[in-house]
Amino acid sequence: MTKANVSAKVRSQAMAAREAARRLRGASTIEKNDALLAMAAALEEQSEAILVANQKDVAAARTKGISTALIDRLSLDEKRLSLVAEGLREVVALPDPIGAMVSMSKRPNGLEVGKIRVPLGVVGIIYEARPNVTVDAAGLCLKAGNAVILRGGSEALHSNVAIVSTMRDALKKTALPEDSIQLVEGTDRASAQELMRQTGLVDVLIPRGGQGLIRAVMENATVPVIETGEGNCHIFVDESADSHQAREIIINAKCQRPGVCNALETLLVHKKIAEDLLPLVAEDLRTRQVTLRGCSKCQAIVPWLEAASQADWETEYLDLTLAIKIVESIDEAMEHIELYGTGHSEAILTNDYTNAHRFLETVDAAAVYVNASTRFTDGQQFGLGAEIGISTQKLHARGPMGLEELTSTKFVILGSGQTRK
Numbered sequence: 001m002t003k004a005n006v007s008a009k010v011r012s013q014a015m016a017a018r019e020a021a022r023r024l025r026g027a028s029t030i031e032k033n034d035a036l037l038a039m040a041a042a043l044e045e046q047s048e049a050i051l052v053a054n055q056k057d058v059a060a061a062r063t064k065g066i067s068t069a070l071i072d073r074l075s076l077d078e079k080r081l082s083l084v085a086e087g088l089r090e091v092v093a094l095p096d097p098i099g100a101m102v103s104m105s106k107r108p109n110g111l112e113v114g115k116i117r118v119p120l121g122v123v124g125i126i127y128e129a130r131p132n133v134t135v136d137a138a139g140l141c142l143k144a145g146n147a148v149i150l151r152g153g154s155e156a157l158h159s160n161v162a163i164v165s166t167m168r169d170a171l172k173k174t175a176l177p178e179d180s181i182q183l184v185e186g187t188d189r190a191s192a193q194e195l196m197r198q199t200g201l202v203d204v205l206i207p208r209g210g211q212g213l214i215r216a217v218m219e220n221a222t223v224p225v226i227e228t229g230e231g232n233c234h235i236f237v238d239e240s241a242d243s244h245q246a247r248e249i250i251i252n253a254k255c256q257r258p259g260v261c262n263a264l265e266t267l268l269v270h271k272k273i274a275e276d277l278l279p280l281v282a283e284d285l286r287t288r289q290v291t292l293r294g295c296s297k298c299q300a301i302v303p304w305l306e307a308a309s310q311a312d313w314e315t316e317y318l319d320l321t322l323a324i325k326i327v328e329s330i331d332e333a334m335e336h337i338e339l340y341g342t343g344h345s346e347a348i349l350t351n352d353y354t355n356a357h358r359f360l361e362t363v364d365a366a367a368v369y370v371n372a373s374t375r376f377t378d379g380q381q382f383g384l385g386a387e388i389g390i391s392t393q394k395l396h397a398r399g400p401m402g403l404e405e406l407t408s409t410k411f412v413i414l415g416s417g418q419t420r421k
Helices: 003-024 031-045 046-063 068-074 080-094 131-143 152-169 189-196 211-221 243-255 269-285 296-301 311-312 330-340 353-362
Strands: 101-105 111-117 122-127 147-151 181-183 204-208 233-237 262-271 291-294 323-328 346-347 369-371 408-416
Touching: 003 031, 003 147, 003 181, 003 189, 031 080, 031 131, 031 152, 031 369, 046 068, 046 080, 046 152, 046 408, 080 131, 080 408, 101 189, 101 243, 122 131, 131 147, 131 152, 131 181, 131 211, 147 189, 152 243, 152 296, 189 211, 189 408, 204 211, 204 346, 233 243, 233 330, 243 262, 243 269, 262 269, 262 330, 269 291, 269 323, 291 296, 291 346, 296 323, 311 330, 346 353, 353 369
Parallel strands: 122 147, 122 204, 147 181, 233 262, 233 346, 262 323, 291 323, 346 369
Antiparallel strands: 101 111, 111 408
């Protein structure tokens, strides 16, 4: 497809989404919930076709030599697809944020000034090889009254086409417009850039993926962007930490699902606990096939560790690789996080109340933990239902983005004939 054809196609989709968003503004909660239930049922009914499409994507990914962790993110089976469909039903159970009164006050002149939640409008989402995002994003946007334009990565193209086709077919049988959900099928750079530049048609763009994708969107978009995803997450083991608890948390944060943005990427260990803890943690992780890269102080304690380079402190591995550094104090740990963290999720393991409080107060991230795995940074785990992504910026939304974060507000003013003097 030529560049002109790509441009025309994406613009046509954006215009259709704009019209769908206008109609969605007036949709009732019942109509939106009925549509979500229809979509969930359709995904289950069409599971065989969706899984066949997904198997094509997985086979192609293996041929390309994509990492095991990323293939895990790409893969669907009956259980995962059932959970994805159930996620839509969970969104149905969530309160509808649209029309909710944020505030209301009465002015001295009798005017009643209120603020209510309204949809964002048209949401564009550019993401990588996670077909579950296709369903989660569509469901959340729809419940919040938004039309959504999805642009997934080439690795999941067959899966995404099958999933979006299924959801659009389901919408045909409901009160909501079919164009509430659209997929940009082009997977080249031109299609993504066209979506990024639909000023006046797309209200906000949300990238979900690695550092390269997020940087490309931030540098090229002309529509507003909510930055999400990149997670160079740290755990600092303070000198007072419980050794057994620390080992369990570190294993979970690194190994439970290494290919996601809230997985542990750098472990910081206080020097006073390092000699006792580090050999145990290193062996725990080695038996789980984790590649360990440590500073020179770490290598002095565990000689078989690979040498960590400067690049390791900056890397979001999304794989079974972990960087380890011994630090002199909580202050050095927080300085390291300040320098290399991405504002996603950071944790301290400690039994020192003062240090726990200092860490919570000082570390600048969307989620800051005491004595818990960073893997909990997730909309469902926080009680928000499914999420659109983890925002690592500070404007509009921060942390897991659920329904409320997919809305804006507007002022409503009720008068009885007032005029301004």
